[in-house]
Amino acid sequence: MKIAIFTDTFDPDINGVARTLKRFTDYLGKQNISFKIFAPKSQSDEYVTSHIHRFKSLSFFLYPECRLAFPNLSQVKSELQDFSPDLIHVATPFNIGLCGAYYAKKLNIPLVGSYHTDFDHYLQFYNMEFLSKLLWRYMNWFHRPFKKIFVPSNDTLEHLKRHGFKNLELWGRGVDCNLYHPYYEKKAVRKQYGIQKKYLLTYVGRLAPEKDVKTLLAIAKSIPAYINEYIQWVIIGDGPMREELENEAPENMMFTGYLRDEKLAEIYAASDVFVFPSSTETFGNVVLEALASGTPVICANAGGVKHIIQEGITGYLCQSGNAQAFTDSILHLIHHVQVRDQMGIEGRKYAVSQKWDTIFEQLLWQYMNVIEEPKQQKFA
Structure with missing residues (x-):
């Protein structure tokens, strides 16, 4: 399995999206599963690897940890064709996410996404509730082509259902209990x-x-x-x-x-x-x-x-x-x-009891179902 991940935030950014994706790609590496990440350049690019392609970016005013990147479309297309992924996973709805969704359709690559941040809830804290309808219109349009949309909790799943989202799947979160434990001095x-x-x-x-x-x-x-x-x-x-x-x-x-x-x-x-x-x-x-x-x-x-x-x-x-x-x-x-x-x-x-490996194994099974679906339809 080869996986291309498009995200507008990644390590060393400090937020839930970046940390979850970093842990996931670490897991993929240990499982010898090929992956390539498309992400913005951050203010301190500590994580340097051949698996990642970074783009120039500016911080997003509503959520500075997510950055508005300026991907080079011809480079992205070339790298995707060279890598030849079985699946594209889009993690954010900004420029890089749009780029991933565009090339999934153009190159006929199965597309999934994950929903991490309720920007709609954020609007009330910035006195921008008037943008709510426009935001949901965009979010529905953006996520419509995804074969699966992975959400972190039942609360988010029900919230998105009420707004007309389809193909929702629960993708929970784990914790590293070897790092986080009560036994420090x-x-x-x-x-x-x-x-x-x-x-x-x-x-x-x-x-x-x-x-x-x-x-x-x-x-x-x-x-x-x-x-x-x-x-x-x-x-x-x-x-x-x-x-x-x-x-x-x-x-x-x-x-x-x-x-x-x-x-x-x-x-x-x-x-x-x-x-x-x-x-x-x-x-x-x-x-x-x-x-x-x-x-x-x-x-x-x-x-x-x-x-x-x-x-x-x-x-x-x-x-x-x-x-x-x-x-x-x-x-x-x-x-x-x-x-x-x-x-x-x-x-x-x-x-x-909340083990990352179990959670990631379940995600890979979901990936496999999406990848195999066109083959099953072909022989149906």
């Missing part, structure tokens, strides 16, 4: 970041309106003073709202910027509670990473994350934007250490 992590307070609360993600970080700030400010003096917040991530948040943040809130790999895993493991108010997630990789690290999660009862958390068992689900509900849940876990510890155990147990 917590005292060493605290010492490294100068954390002396008793309780460590953590957020990981973009610092942008669609992640509802305003609610995060409201949560931090609404915790009663008698317990707040024992709490340290660590905010991991970056984005357009970082400066504003740092200016408004309480004294016990620390901003680290993006962390990766072991440095990120150590913070998860050292945390007492992971707090994630975003209501726009199609899945929520960071939530699963926190669970794998033995850390209970308090998150919005919305989007893909609501399917990851078992209410009262691995964490709590709160009404989106309701800072008081989040605060009450945080206080409950701080005051009940046995509940917190048991949730950490149950979260780890759940995460260990």
